[in-house]
Amino acid sequence: MTSKNILILCGGGGTEHEVSLVSANFFQNILEENKEYAIHKVTIEKDSTRTYQDGRKCELRRAGEIVIEGNETIQIDFAIPVIHGPPGESGEIPAVFELMNLPYFGSTHETSTICFNKITTKLWLESLNIPVTPYVYLTEYDEANILKLKDFFKIHKNIFLKASNQGSSVGCYPVGSESNLDSHLKKCFEFSPYVLAETSVVGRELEVSVYEYEGSIQVSDPGEIICPAGFYSYEEKYNNESQTQTLAKAENLSPEIIKKVKDYARRAFIGLKIRHLARIDFFLTSTGSIYLNEPNTFPGHTPISMFPMMLEGNGHNYRTFLDGIISKELNS
Template sequence: MSKKKKVAILYGGRSVEHGVSVNSARNIYEYIDKERFEPLTIGITKTGQWHLTNGVTKDIEQGKALGLILDAQHPGFMLLSSGDRMKADIIFPVLHGTDGEDGSIQGLIRAMDIPMVGTGVLGSSISMNKIVAKKLLKAAGLPVTRFLAYHYTEQAEISFKDVKKELGLPFMVKSASLGSSVGVSKVKNEADFDKAIAEAFRYDDSLLIEEFITGREIECAILGNNPPEASNPGEIVINKKYEFYTFDAKYVDPEAVRIDVPADLGKKSAEKIREVCVKAYQALHCEDFSRVDLFLTEDGSIYINEINTIPGFTNSSMYPMMWKERGVSFTDLISKLLDLAEERYDRSKRIEREFNSSLKF
């Protein structure tokens, strides 16, 4: 019998999405195939301390404090209390938002030279930043909404009158690099404007202002690399008491939404959405898995809203639901992601890291 692979599940993190990460990691820990994999649960506190925990818990500080071993020949983790070392065969970051989904952790893991589930440094950083992502998607000829972007230093130049003239009313104001609808506001009049700008800048140095699209909220799950595969699209049907898909609607209020998997779409429309989502995934250099969020208007127009490189794995998360509809269980999905990580890591070894030259040093 082959030896179990040790999988370090990273969760928590210094992010406003810390709690969502805990819930996602709890499911991955529960459903991971323990016949093939031995999970190590490593929590990162809201202030950035790393701890080995007994399962996945919100009380990360109660775990054993860890240090990181950044020796690429012998990477791993060290218990600070005893000096004992632990090695992981694969790392599965289940970190949503800042410092977890933006390339920061991905760069650290790459320096450790350990196989990692999910998109690498480049794809994570550009997908996380809504402004950069929209610019690249637009350059690739993919459909995005009209938008404006501002840095914190340009705050005095942001004019309600100018935005209204360019985008119309209502419009959306968003922090550039957050998820789960944190730092997002819908502006219907000038009275909403200053509060929305302050809320977005509260969480980020850059913000995005984009036209409001009246349409259906469609999501599509992407899995794999060569080539990636798209699930059947699903739909989020939001209760009319919500102006848009807010944080509470996503995670707090069980009556806020109805999830239809698959979405009630015609075959032609569904295929068009799947094709656009795969192209978006490739345009932003995503790897292993992502969830693409879109709007579908009454006239059949599609607009890509954003791409989540570490989509949620909570009980209400669309990503695992969409693959379950295709016959892929939660456990099989996790195994597939871990296998993809190892395959991609093995392929990366073909790249030379030394160059023999006549340079003397």
């Protein structure tokens, strides 16, 4: 039996570099259980050089090979880009794999790019008739856009300003006072070419895992992020002192709400042509309105991450899931 060479590509220069390394260990542990796989881990360092698992520098070549210092080459069969945020979840790495004709795990570059931009995501969701929070989007830091933002603020009073192409709550600010609008808008434009302003929702944050399993799309019951600070900031997400609690299964939700959330998640997954996996996040208000906040096409896989917990909580096994995707992609 010849083994399959599986590339785990992790790191990246973004804010989630360290989280990616932890998620990569999750994949490595699971893949190591299958003796048919030979695992090759490559880290994209913060300075964008690439390091092979034994510490040698390496490159990925067009034909889907790793070329390691000294000219050793390894032909890869399947790649797993475990990179949250740029350049993985944002689509650049999937595009490279597509050019290489290398089968890989996760969404295509096109879906990744659409879902990583908070504005294109909203436009697609609206056209799929999936409810999103009221918003405006801003294209320049200039007077016309500042006016547009002020008009929006007058109606909504409490808003969130978000740089369009960021994750981990970076470039994301709650704004409750008109005097702070201008300075926060300016900061957002330092992160992204577009900025989204949306109504601040008071309510619960629910998440579901959506994934392809044994030939069909599965949606877990909602889990919940309980964040006493109200804003699930970068610090709340990754700091050891975080007060935030995560529940793989949310409590006290009516069957109707659960059904609606799952239905929106399934429709978003299908409509956006998300592939293999996504964690899809929602807000639920006290009056029962549901808004889809964002799909995450490469969610965290750390020991406290929701995606694998909700998949297992849904009665499925992560290894069976991953093996199923790998064999489907290698045989298609």
